[in-house]
Amino acid sequence: MLLVEFKNFTKTYTKEIVLDNISFSVEKGKILGIIGPNGVGKSTTLALMTGLTKPSEGNIYYNDKKSFNKILGFVPQDNALYESLSGYDNLSFYFDMLDIKGNKKEKISEIGEYLNIEKDLSKKVSQYSGGMKRKLDIAAALMNNPEILIMDEPTAGLDILTRNSIINLLKKINREEKTIVFTSHYISEMEDICDKIIFLKEKKIAFSGRKEDLTNYYKDFDRLEDLYIYLYNE
Amino acid sequence: MLNVIKWRIKIYLNNKVIIALFLIIPIILTLWMAEDINKKGLGQMIVNIIDEDVSEFSKDYIEKIKRDESITTVQIPYEEGLQEIKKEKISAMILIKDGFSKNILEGKNKDLIELVYLKDNYYVSSFSDVFVHHYFSYIAKYRNINYVLSNYGNLVDEEEYIKKYENNYEELNNSDSYKYEFSLVEVDSGEEAYQDDNNIILYRYLLGIIFLLSYILILIQSIEFQNNKKGIVKKLKLSGIKWFINSTGNVIGTVAPTFVILSTQLTLVNLIINKSFSFNIILYTLLFSFSATLITVVIVKIFKKSEKLYLMIPYYILVLWIFGDVLFNLEFISFLDIERNLIPGIGIKGIITSFIMRTNIDILSILYDEIIYILLIIIGLGIIEYKEFKNAAS
Numbered sequence: 001m002l003l004v005e006f007k008n009f010t011k012t013y014t015k016e017i018v019l020d021n022i023s024f025s026v027e028k029g030k031i032l033g034i035i036g037p038n039g040v041g042k043s044t045t046l047a048l049m050t051g052l053t054k055p056s057e058g059n060i061y062y063n064d065k066k067s068f069n070k071i072l073g074f075v076p077q078d079n080a081l082y083e084s085l086s087g088y089d090n091l092s093f094y095f096d097m098l099d100i101k102g103n104k105k106e107k108i109s110e111i112g113e114y115l116n117i118e119k120d121l122s123k124k125v126s127q128y129s130g131g132m133k134r135k136l137d138i139a140a141a142l143m144n145n146p147e148i149l150i151m152d153e154p155t156a157g158l159d160i161l162t163r164n165s166i167i168n169l170l171k172k173i174n175r176e177e178k179t180i181v182f183t184s185h186y187i188s189e190m191e192d193i194c195d196k197i198i199f200l201k202e203k204k205i206a207f208s209g210r211k212e213d214l215t216n217y218y219k220d221f222d223r224l225e226d227l228y229i230y231l232y233n234e
Numbered sequence: 235m236l237n238v239i240k241w242r243i244k245i246y247l248n249n250k251v252i253i254a255l256f257l258i259i260p261i262i263l264t265l266w267m268a269e270d271i272n273k274k275g276l277g278q279m280i281v282n283i284i285d286e287d288v289s290e291f292s293k294d295y296i297e298k299i300k301r302d303e304s305i306t307t308v309q310i311p312y313e314e315g316l317q318e319i320k321k322e323k324i325s326a327m328i329l330i331k332d333g334f335s336k337n338i339l340e341g342k343n344k345d346l347i348e349l350v351y352l353k354d355n356y357y358v359s360s361f362s363d364v365f366v367h368h369y370f371s372y373i374a375k376y377r378n379i380n381y382v383l384s385n386y387g388n389l390v391d392e393e394e395y396i397k398k399y400e401n402n403y404e405e406l407n408n409s410d411s412y413k414y415e416f417s418l419v420e421v422d423s424g425e426e427a428y429q430d431d432n433n434i435i436l437y438r439y440l441l442g443i444i445f446l447l448s449y450i451l452i453l454i455q456s457i458e459f460q461n462n463k464k465g466i467v468k469k470l471k472l473s474g475i476k477w478f479i480n481s482t483g484n485v486i487g488t489v490a491p492t493f494v495i496l497s498t499q500l501t502l503v504n505l506i507i508n509k510s511f512s513f514n515i516i517l518y519t520l521l522f523s524f525s526a527t528l529i530t531v532v533i534v535k536i537f538k539k540s541e542k543l544y545l546m547i548p549y550y551i552l553v554l555w556i557f558g559d560v561l562f563n564l565e566f567i568s569f570l571d572i573e574r575n576l577i578p579g580i581g582i583k584g585i586i587t588s589f590i591m592r593t594n595i596d597i598l599s600i601l602y603d604e605i606i607y608i609l610l611i612i613i614g615l616g617i618i619e620y621k622e623f624k625n626a627a628s
Contacts, residue, residue, distance in 0.1 A: 084245060097475065
């Protein structure tokens with residue numbers, strides 16, 4: 001089932017084209033990865049998807065536009081946490097701001113336990129490691145029990161072990177039938193968990209499809225990393 | 235909106251170090267100052283008064299000076315008085331010139347009195363002048379002019395004279411009025427400033443520090459206000475919260491604790507030093523806190539955030555520059571003839587002075603200016619907030 005579909009959309013900022021005639025769709029329960037180097041338009045794609053910004057041209061079809069925001073959990077690229085507050089208070093902040101119903105303590109405790117961060121929730125965010133902050137960001141995005149989780153570079157700037165832990169977390173979230181869309185610089189992550197990968201290049205889609213389609217299409221490359229280097233080194 | 239306000243205040247109060255630095259320390263300083271003031275007496279001046287006019291007017295004038303608790307009067311000859319000033323045995327000399335009463339009745343207000351004082355006494359031509367105004371100029375402006383003009387107005391019944399008096403009064407209040415009233419004689423002792431045993435400069439300087447800390451506090455709040463805001467704004471925008479609700483809540487939540495701190499400091503200073511409570515002062519403090527916070531948020535928003543405090547030094551300077559009215563002390567821009575009261579928070583120095591000097595200030599006029607400025611800043615801040623919210627994704 002399609003959750004959202006983009007058809008021929010273009011985004012320009014002050015006459016500069018940021019995304020050019022892009023079409024793709026997001027299916028329910030799947031993991032979609034968007035990859036490409038800096039400045040290629042990954043964050044803009046997510047901003048368009050979430051509705052934070054509007055396309056200059058083209059159309060976006062939501063399965064149910066009215067409730068899309070309600071089923072959406074978003075993890076922005078820039079940390080969306082108050083450093084001076086504890087992890088618990090940050091989650092409490094989003095609980096209040098998102099006007100979530102139910103018992104706050106129970107909800108926070110449940111999410112903390114789910115992401116295995118419960119014991120650190122009493123600490124101030126300023127004492128957290130980069131990986132912990134990311135996990136807390138994801139926890140905040142899960143507060144309203146979203147159907148689709150959109151994340152902008154959730155593993156950026158993290159060491160390999162922490163990245164691996166975040167990827168495992170995404171797998172776990174996906175097992176709950178939640179749709180995940182995320183951007184990354186790391187092809188190995190995409191290879192590991194994505195049902196579908198979009199390669200953005202020069203503001204357009206260079207390739208979009210399943211991992212198997214990708215390797216079938218580019219048969220000369222044994223590893224996706226080599227393909228990544230080939231695509232972006234040209 | 236209540237949630238936004240609640241969380242803004244919670245974020246603010248959560249930073250115990252800042253609270254300690256910017257609330258407790260100023261209060262301790264105030265208490266320390268108060269104890270010292272009580273021991274030594276605040277600004278107890280010995281003033282030599284020479285009455286050349288010897289009239290009902292001059293006697294009345296001397297009586298009014300004597301009523302001031304901070305002034306002890308003596309009567310010694312002029313030359314002897316000069317020597318005593320140089321030795322810092324007395325603070326100043328007031329020479330009521332011959333013709334004082336005659337000139338008042340004729341509506342003349344120049345050179346009625348000669349004021350002689352030590353050049354460096356109560357006066358610092360350095361950084362601390364940001365906070366310290368010339369002591370005697372305030373006496374002249376707020377006390378003697380009122381006296382001279384009120385006498386003039388009372389004694390002249392004709393309507394046109396009263397009208398003229400009102401015009402004069404207004405004109406004098408809006409200018410460096412002491413120049414019209416006094417011929418000032420500065421005596422140079424040949425020694426550097428800070429040599430006097432009167433602590434007025436120090437007290438005012440410390441009061442200045444309290445407010446300096448408050449300004450920095452406001453700045454830090456603004457940094458916190460900005461901290462990681464883009465990500466948070468994105469998420470709040472997606473949550474469907476309206477920019478107006480978010481911005482208003484943030485501003486109120488930022489202003490509220492600042493107001494509590496500033497009003498606590500001011501009220502304490504007032505109670506401890508002056509032993510009196512003024513509703514007007516509290517009302518003004520509310521407006522001052524509000525406008526000072528708003529302008530600081532605007533400044534930080536315009537110049538962008540920085541999480542490192544030392545990188546914020548230029549902003550401190552900028553804010554000091556604005557609030558400290560150093561701007562208006564720079565001669566090269568004096569041609570602009572800017573109305574100083576239009577700068578938000580500028581009136582706070584008048585209030586500090588009034589605490590110490592026990593002078594009257596036109597608080598309603600300050601409030602009026604402040605309200606106008608607050609409205610202007612709110613509009614500016616609203617535009618900035620709106621753009622920030624709208625462009626959260628770009």
